[in-house]
Amino acid sequence: MKTHVKALVVGGGAVGASILYHLARAGWDAMLVERDELTAGSTWHAAGLLPYFNMSYASSWIHDYSIKFYTGLEAETGLNPGFRVVGNLRMAQTQDRMDEFMLYAATAENVDIPFEWLTAAQIADRYPLVRTDDLKGAILHPTDGYINPADVTQAMAKGARQQGAAIERRWQVDGYDWTGSEWRVTCTKMAEKGGNLVSTDERVVVTAEHVVTATGNHAQRTARLLGIRTPAIPVEHQYIVTEPDPALVEWRKANGEHPVLRDVDARWYVREERGGWILGPYEDGAPARFRHSVPDSFRADLFPLDLDRIEKEYMDFIHRIPSSEQVGIKDDFNGPICYTPDGNPLIGPAPGLRNMWLAEGFSFGITAAGGAGHYLAQMMTEGEAEIDMAALDPRRFGPWIASDHAVAKNEETYAFLLKPHYPDEERPAARPLRTAPCYDRMKALGARFGQVDGWERPNYFAPQGFSDKDAWSFRRGGWWPFARAEAEAIRNAAGLIDASAFAKHVLKGPGAAAFLDWYTTNRLPKVGRIALTYALTQAGTVRSEYTVLRQAEDRFYLVSAGAWNGYDADHLLKAMEDRADDFGPMVLQDVTTQFGVFALAGPHSRDILSRLLRDPDPDGALGNKRFPWLGAREIELGMVPLTAIRVAYTGELGWELHHPIEMQNHLLDRLVEAGADLGLQPVGARAQNWLRQEKSYRAFGTELGRDASPLEAGLHRFVDLSKDFHGKDAMQALGIRSSCVTLLIDGPDDCDPWGRESLWQDGTRVGRLTSGGYSVAFGKSIGMGYVRPDLAQPGTRLTVRMLRDLWDAVVTEDSPHDPGNARIRADG
Incomplete structure (x- = not known):
């Protein structure tokens, strides 16, 4: 067994084997250790399906890579992974479900995933065993199918060995120790005793520059050994294998194999298996398992089948494939599959740790394994993946995650x-x-909340009795008229937004200014002023976006996206540590929970603040001379001392009021009172999202991310090329591969884009939307996205794919509403 490698992979399932393969292919000296046998975890009992269908842009790329990668494994390794390209037929019983398929197809189209549409009559003609009288239609992925999980894992393992990687079985990791330059990983030899695995006295310490954990069901144990928190906890998934179905056997004599069938409204999938069917339901009530650890006695084991729990799904299967009614059950499986609260895996750096990488929480591990290995290896060996992996970043879940929360959310996700x-x-x-x-x-004001990094944040405000479930739709949901009224209130009067979920940090110390000047793209503001700026990856793309308020020469208040607090803090702290000797001492404080934020915006916002302002010289205190745009002041509103920043994400005259959070309710009450006769309305995130698109304000996580530079995003004015900053050379080397634009869209009367749709010109796909919504200023749909640079000129006519059809769109000038910023700069 090697005692030093460049990269050590922990965990020998499909994901771990893929990571090992791709690291070895990249030329790294890599080794994998597995506590039992390869595939002994969830891999061995996985059904092996390879579903393309995924609403995540990053996951779609990952799944697409996997399926293409698996097709070439046999030629490379000589091992047949058992890949059956039979297709995947996803059926819909309702128009609502067909709308979902159409929205998904927008993402698939952007990744060049092949699909076709089938009517109920076409399904009946092709697959007569399927009952279709109550179906609306289906989407078919012809290149989809299923694979043998054990065989594909062994093929990847052999491919890794062929490229020089090592694999060691029956070694359990019992400790991780970071020395400052490498990891010392304590491995204990495992032996079989009475059917269980037990530790022996044999121990080896492996030193590695990088470590990747792909420990599957053991993710909680791994997290404790690393001193971090993770929400990856398994949930039971059961499936049954039937005896041969005579009707299926007869049909197969003259026909090919059925595609994998999914009746998603009935919540199950089936595929053929030796003349019978494998049925996998996703029922209510499936319990989480192994909240803290996997028992030593649990190896390649299963739980008892709970037929009562899946009775409804089983009967729906008989309804859809009537010939199955007379078929008995031959076998059953009920095993743990790891989940996360949002259903996406954790792929990327471990929070707070150096050269420690997580690949955990894969509910679709076989589908994702190939692509996860490919893109994670890119992150490790090249600094960044070629696609934006932020949606899968482990740091999207903060340290506030507790096991009760993870269990409840993972069971819900299932x-x-x-x-x-x-x-x-x-x-x-x-x-x-x-x-x-x-x-x-x-x-009490009617807020309907969304969740951002665990925080409750108003999405919109609705009257009493309105049900959130009535709001959900793939078109214009029930919340739409409320959001429109809120957007109109900000444009015409005033609106109040709770923005307390913003991530907020204070960076201070003798080295703070020089460090921040190097870390971000824009010139630093003067004391009492703010600047919008960007931190870059080493590849020159956008790592984070910050609003920087300079409170003193050596003290900065940093505001960033609420969903990315842990992500931003982790990068800041690591960069500070790396460059401490260059810039001098500094301290970073997370003050997110100390300060609340209200955004007050609209033509009457100055009048509302004036009624509450306590100032020794109130005349003109909020006017442009004493309080200019992009300025900040310490003021008193009623009994609340706070920091007011003259900026508005909605593009109207407005202020952000950063206040002591313990005084928040007093401040809210006074603002509501002061604005009662001036048309002040509470406003949620949905309306704010529409309004910021009217101003072409880019948002992190949509227009801004690790696959585009700030120059490609059209943010040249926030990039000071006269100074040196992290990622500058790489950013310039990228050039302009695509350009961010705003489009006004003549779309359907009952639907707006969601920010996933493809853009076309003359039958050629030329880009994609990253945001979408409705414009109250123009009375039509609006969107932002990326196109070929030659198509970014205002007036360029394109089309947008929505609900399977192409709708006219035109590229506008940046900030189509109030392009001169007269409203936001208004004096008073």
Whole structure:
């Protein structure tokens, strides 16, 4: 066994084998250790399906890579992975479900995933064993199928060995120790005793520059050994194998194999298996397992089948394939499959640790394994993946995650797996958890909340009795008219937004200014002023976006996206440590929970603040001379001393009011009173998202991410090329591969884009949307996205794919609403 490698992979399932393969292919000296046998975890009992269908852009790329990669493994290794390219037929019983397929198809189209549409009559003609009288239609992926999980894992393992990697079985990792330059990983030899694995006295310490954990069901144990938190906890998944179906056997004599069939409204999948069927349901009530650890006695084991729990899904299977009614059950499987609260795996750096990489929480591990290995290896060996992996980053879940929360959310994710995935849905489990003091007051005002990094944040405000479930839709949901009224209030009067979920950090110390000047792209503001700036990856793309308020020469208040607090803090701290000797001492404080934020915006916002302002010289205190745009002041509103920043994400005259969070309710009450006769309305995130698109304000996680530079995003004015900053050379070397644009869209009367749709010109796909919504200023749909640079000129006519059809769109000038910023700069 080697005692030093460049990269050590822990875990020998399909994911670990793929990571080992791709690291070895990249030329790294790599070794994998597995506590039992390869595939002994969830891999061995996986059904082996390879579903393309995924609403995540990053996951779609990962799944696409996997399927293409698996097709070439036999030629490379000589081992047949058992890949059956039979297709995947996803059936819909309702128009709502067909709308979901159409929205998904927008993402698939952008990744060049092949698909076709089938009517109920076409399904009946091709697959007569399927009952179709109650179907609306289906989407078919012809290149989809299934694979043998054990065989594909062994093929990847052999491919890794052929490229020089080592694999050691029966070694359990019992300790990780970072020396400052490498990891010392303590491995204990395992032996079989009475059917169980037990530790022996044999131990080896392996030193590695990088470590990857792909420990599957053992993720909680791994997290404890690393001193971190993770929400990856398994949930039971059961499936049954039937005896041969005579009707199926007869049909197969003259026909090819059925595609994998999914009746998603009935919440199950089936595929053929030796003349019978494998049925896999996603039922309610499936319990989480191994909250803290996997028992030593649990190896390649299963749980008892719970037929009562899947009775409804089983009967629906008989309804859809009537010939199965007379077929008995031959075998059953009920095993643990790891989940996360949002259903996406954890792929990327471990929070707070150096050269420690996580590949955990794969609910579709066989589908994702190939692509996960490929893109994670890119991150490790090249600094970044070629696609934006932020949606899968482990740091998207903060240290506030507790096991009760993870269990509740993972069980919910499992139950929701084949339910409609509405883009505007907010799932209820484990909520509310993180609430600002104003939560109850906002709720009394009609707030319907979304969740950001665990925080409850108003999405929109609705009258009493309105049901959130009535709001969800793939078109314009029930919340749409409320959001429109809120957007109009900000454009015409005033609106108040709870933005307390913003991530907020204070960076201070003698080295703070020089460090921040190197870390971000824009010139630093003067004391009492703010600047918008960007931190870059080493590849020159956008790592993070910050609003920087300079409170003193050596003190900076940093505001960034609420969903990315842990992500931003981790990068900041690591960069500070790396460059401490260059810039001098400094300290970073996370003050997110110390300060609440209200955004007050609209033509009457100055009048509202004036009624509350306590100033020794109130005349003109909020005017442009004493309080200019992009300025900041310490002021008093009523009894609340706070920092007011003259900026508005909505593009109207406005201020952000950063206040002591314990005084939040007093401030809210006074603002509501002061604005009662001036048309002040509470406003949620949905309306704010529409309004910022009217101003072409890019958002991190949509327009801004690790696959585009700030120059490609059209943010030249926030990049100071006269100074040196991290990622500058790489950014310039990228050039302009695509350009960010704003489009006004003449779309359907009942639907707006969601930010996933493809853009076309003359029958050629030329780009994609990253954001979408409705413009109250123009009375039509609006969107932002990326196109070929030659198509970025205002007036360029394109089309947008929505609900399977192409709709006219035109590229506008940046900030189509109030392009001269007269409203946001208005004096008073």
